[in-house]
Amino acid sequence: MHKKFDSTAIEKKWQTKWQESKIYNVGEVITNNREYVLVEWPYPSGNLHIGHWYAFAVPDIYVRYRRMSGVTVLYPMGFDAFGLPAENAAIKRSLSPKNWTDQNISYMREQLNSMGNAFSWDKTCNSTDPEYYKWTQWMFTEFFRNNIAYRGKGVVNWCPGCNTVIANEQVLTDGTCERSGDLIEKREMPQWMLRITQYADRLIDDLETLDWPEHIKEAQRQWIGRSRGAEIDFTLSTGEKIAVFTTRPDTLFGATYLVLAPEHPLVVKSKNHINNWAEVNAYVETVRQKDEQERLDNTKEKTGVKIAGITALNPATNENIPVFIADYVLGAYGTGAIMAVPAHDERDYAFAKKFSLPVKAVVASSEALPTTTAGHLINSGEFDGLTSDEAKTAIVAKVGGRLCNTYRLRDWSIGRQRYWGVPIPIVYDSTGKPHPVPKEHLPWLLPEDVDPKPTGEAPLAKSTVLKERTEAIFGAGWTPEVETMDTFVDSSWYFMRYVDNRNDTELANLEIQKNWLPVDLYFGGAEHTTMHLLYSRFWQKALFDLGLAAHSEPYKKRINRGLILGPDGNKMSKSKGNVIDPDEQVRTLGADTVKMYLAFLGPYEGSNYPFDLSGIAGIRRFLERVYGLSEHLAETETEEITRQLHKTIAKVRTDIESFKFNTAISAFMIFLNQAEKAGLTKESYLIFLRLLAPFAPHLTEEIWSQLGEVDSIHQATYPQAKAQWLEADTVVISVQVNGKLRGTITLPVQAKEAEAMAAARQSADLQKYFANQEITKVIFVPKKILSIITTQLPI
């Protein structure tokens, strides 16, 4: 029977000791032998669910392993505590968001400690702390002074559920809000924006330098959506010039009409030249009524209206071509106008067919039109015969166009009409001109004299405190900005603050940044690919350009963990009622068991796992057997078991380094199975415990101390495999005859082909397969395989 252990008592005891002795703090070290391992800071929702365990307890294995390997590892934890849920919960409970958040943070800190993680609590921070958001605000003012932040106008995404504007990245593909699920409306209103588009090229190009999974890099490239092409000017019959963007300037000779987006400014501007203004205007109105989804539905039939009375001159052919407005051309992309080449673009082709417009092929192809591949030019005057590539530059040069890139990425809109966020540190003078709040007045505190209830109007507009503060400092007639910042701003730089979290004169000292940053390893969820990860890369680059950051990329290596799904295989959510709180398992089976079980599910990087508790007993049994073994240690052990121990060490180390904790755990199990049978000395057992310590920190610490060790096992060194034990004298290799596996032979490791064949001939099991055959070929791969090819001898 296995020795049961009281996991609750053991875990509580060691958690308290670790906190008292502060063994996981990193202090103020400056060292080369250091590493920064980051996990995404959580929102303090009030209860720890299984997803938090997966996010924090499993990377903890890696952190403890590196620390035991002698590396000083920063593994900080903090709280991303601004945002809508606090507001909503606070409204529901009639508490202030601040009180609700503060309560949750202290409660959650306790819960996080109950996981037994090796967090560097001396480096924590919290986005709602004025000492933190003072710097968020200061960076914003620096961005404003340097024209990275600006007050923009335009169409924004309005979420009716959240009662606020949200950024493009926060709208899902189906046009709903990533947070509330409501259908997003388009509204025209002034907005605080950050010029992330100015960084589009660097955000794409610098991906090359990062050790990130390819799919994340690719998703970011697609999100930024760089198209290489050219802008070409067409002259309208009104005398106005209009620029179009095209990725295929080589097809300019095939441009048989022009299309403007309905919202193109030139449409209204040319009103007096348009003979069918009523019809044109009616179309613009219908498009305006359509919601985004309708307009972007590419399966519907194309619509549009010809602008009567205006033509455009094709600069290549010098022919006058008609001009249309149509909603398949988007106002916000490129120049909001296109040259239509129906022969070589499917959308233009469909439109041309519907409106009976000429289709002129200019790229040779044997396929039916429209063809969109490159080729040799025809019907293109002096450019006939050139390849598409050659023609691109030649034609652009000839018509005075400009080679340029266009991006799908839009600037980041960061103003929110909500209460619980960082106040945008801007004040307006009596003429309405915005001014940044000077540094000496930061933090620009969030006033507490308003009802946070969202109404669509920014709640801060009702604050007398904020109004009076503004007038007291800046003078009568000055008014405060009343919007708060998107919470993704807070998380765009938290990893920088961790390293210098008590600095009250700088956001993070450059020397300290140079010591710790960039983050060596960043564990997080896939949902952040085109939000947080993109925003914080941009933020870092903007700071770098201003000399405030030591590096231009924040995270060297990224690991996207999978998701723990509900038992029904769906994403856990309160509304589906499939959320697993691991409290029960932690109470009855212990934190070590829960942690190891999660690590055992499968490789950390990659797939999603439906949470199924049925297997957790296996881990608990394993830990009980490890504990039980401490009372049955042997005086001596076989060489074989020593060899197995060292093999296990080697296997566990490589598995941890590739984040395959599941196979590391299976190696522990295999070894334990053998050790129980064969007997293990105390010396080897202590090595085994150290090897297991990152996986089961409480239990190993307890046994370690019971066996008389004084210092924490987590400050001991991680075992290293000794080469002399890694190789056995003999090796079992398999034997194939004519491609079929027929048996095995045991050989000395350094055996050659001749010895292998001799062994095969001697084996009764094997020789029958080739005894009466002619052996035509033998392949011998040392330590692997003997492969024999025969042909039938004539009888």
Next chain:
RNA sequence: GCUGGAGUGGUGGAAUGGUAUACACGUGCGACUCAAAAUCGCAUGCCGCAAGGCUUGAGGGUUCAAGUCCCUCCUCCAGCACCA
């Protein structure tokens, strides 16, 4: 449609081109027990009494040897999509 990734037992999953199904769960049988739980032992891909044969989404190919490499498909997941 484009891009990235994945398809292996009843389940989670394992396998530098070299013994496919490790490890664990589950299941079955047995031991212990008045009994049950717990624990321990054995078995457990499929067909077959056996000998043997078959098996990594489907079909081809390369190779002495393919889950792994190549080609053609199918299915699922994720991102992008009237982006010129």
